[in-house]
Amino acid sequence: MSVPLSASSSVTLSALTYEHPDGTRVFDGLDATFTIGRTGLVGRNGSGKSTLLQLISGQLTPARGSVTTSGHVAYLPQDITLDPAVSVATVLGIDAVRTALRRIESGDGTGDDFDTVGDRWDVEERALATMHRLGLDRILHDENDFDRTVGTLSGGETVLLGLTARLLAEPGVLLLDEPTNNLDTAARERLQDALDRFPGTVIVAGHDRDLLDRMDTIAELRDGSLRMFGGGFSDYEQIIEAEQEAAQAAVRDARSDVRRQARELSAAHVALDRRARYGKKMFENKREPKIIMNMRKRQAQESAGKYRREHEGNLESARAQLDRAQDAVRNDREIRVDLPDTSVHPGRRVADGPLEIVGPERIAVRGPNGSGKTTLLGRIVDAGPLVPYALLPQRLDIFDDTASVVANAELRAPHLPPQEVRARLARFLFRGTDADVPVGVLSGGERLRAALAILLAADPAPQLLILDEPTNNLDLPSLAHLTQALQAFEGALVVVSHDERFLDEIGVTRSVVPGDAGAPEECARLDG
Structure with missing residues (x-):
């Protein structure tokens, strides 16, 4: 693999804003720079990882802002789907070059054939070498096997073939979306080795902990914002864990302060009520001239109002501090699966x-x-x-795909009341209007979650x-x-x-x- 090393290989996001066709905003003013090295892109399902890679690759157009890339960009999508009748050579993008080479070798080559080949006389050898490094020896023994069809490959082999095609394009920027899906252990190791050797900018979106631990940087997408962490995934986890411990402690302190301020406000009300009763009694007894009594009454009322506002302000500030502290605590929604009674007797x-x-x-x-x-x-x-x-x-x-999540679930549970179907979907985070979303617009992770929900419901x-x-x-x-x-x-x-x-x-x-x-x-x- 002869990938040219470019010191300028990079991706820059400037005020990047993107909305889905239904108006849902994914990013708003995103700024970031990815330079040479390996970055792991992490975030909850639906946080926008795949969308961001598609924006960088040019498959999507931002509503505002810009994406600037230096070097050719190659993008391997999350669920690579290929026509099973297409040849391996076509997927690799070398079909036309091979055809031109055969005509030249037979003596029938034209000027167009030489233009098609250019300096790629060794394209088959390079393809074989790259496939060998990625563990695709089983499907391709020599140049004659380039004509076999994709339909004869497994899911994991299809992913590796797609990666081979991207590497053969000699990109400066390589974007991979969940690249280890369907890969066996040996294939994962070869993919990791290929990324270790890649000299340009790599951005990998995924949840494979072993792969993410090999990254130089972790970029976390959360609530439409992007945050960078130095090191691999384990380093990122340690930072987040320490931050969350501090955030939880801040919440405890803030709650304690809210309780204290509430007690002080209650005590202030009691003191003010006692003072008001005493003043009323003094006024009724008329122990001082009326003009003085009225002056004292106004002063007491002003003092009481100031005293009350001070304590109410303290309580309001304490509650605001609690809100800020709670905002720093990650309250990620999680799948809660209560499986129905599905026990099987040991001898059955x-x-x-x-x-x-x-x-x-x-x-x-x-x-x-x-x-x-x-x-x-x-x-x-x-x-x-x-x-x-x-x-x-x-x-x-x-x-x-055109039907909603709940409609798909109801087809598999026709005898259950609609509210029970929705209750089961809610355990997989498809609550309320989320269950009414067409399956076709779900992200890869959301689609898997929907599949599990529908099967188990x-x-x-x-x-x-x-x-x-x-x-x-x-x-x-x-x-x-x-x-x-x-x-x-x-x-x-x-x-x-x-x-x-x-x-x-x-x-x-x-x-x-x-x-x-x-x-x-x-x-x-x-x-x-």
Whole structure:
């Protein structure tokens, strides 16, 4: 990979403002600079990470402000979708060059062919070398395999192929949106190595902790603002944790001050009432001339008013300080999953066919990209599980994108009252009008959250969950709560995932690996 190192490779955001077509404002006056090095872009699902990358890449146009880039920009989207009939060479952008090279080599080349090739005489060798570094040896052994179609590749191989195409374009700025989705452990390591070697400006949006820990800088998108933190994700977490401890302490102090000021105001009212009763008694007894009594009364009233306003002002200031202190505390919304009664008796047979499942087993389907993991899940479904089940596919193609979240959920729970469907969706943060949003406008993470919500809100409730890469696009707080939900799930679970930490935390009881021939019936059993 011969990427030219440019000292001026950078991205500058100036007063960047962007609104969705429905008028929802995402950014308002965003200023930031990304220079040579690796920056991890983090934030809650829906915070605007993908939108920001699309603005930088030029796919979206800001309402106001500007994006200035130095060096060619290459962008790998979150959910790369390719025509399955397209060739590998077409995806890599080398199809025309290869065709021209063949004509030149056969002696039939024209001036146009030489112009097409330019200085890219070694384009096939460079493509093979880059693919080799990214672990795509299995799909491409020589230049003849450039003609194979994308439809023969796995999801992870498609992501790596897309990355290869971007690297071959020799960009100065590389934008990656959730690049480790669907990648096995070996592929993730190769991707990390490629980013370590990349000499330009890299911005990676994602929730992969291991990848984010390799970053030089973390940029956090929150409430439409962008904040930079030096170091990797662990350093960022330590800073946020320290800030939150200080913020919580400030809230406690502010609440204590509000209580104290409220007590003092109450005591002031008691003192003023006592003084008013004494003054009234003195006035009624007329122990002094009337003009003096009236003067004293006015002075007392003025003094009382000033005294009252002082204490009321102190209380108001204390409450304002409490509001400011609470604003500094992160109150991130989190998924709260109360799964319905889905318990499976230990001896009950849950599924036969390509994979025998008995009782509340937790089965991890492991294996490299392209080994047949998703195919195995399809065979389990085709064989017909013996209990109610739910399948979360890798591509999340379970929706009517034009319909709302709640409308999609009601289709899977036709016998539940509408208010119960909405209550179940609310546990996944689709509350009120959020549940009425068309699925097609959701971000990647929101789409996954909607898929989980709709599957688990189904009636009857699933006793077997079949999950294909469920952690893709899920932000870290939501991932933690998904993990807790699955830990509490009492049914059977089959999950494809390359996230070893996630698999450990949900308590996998055994693992299967599709056989070398790719036939699910030939799964090799491993101890969990």
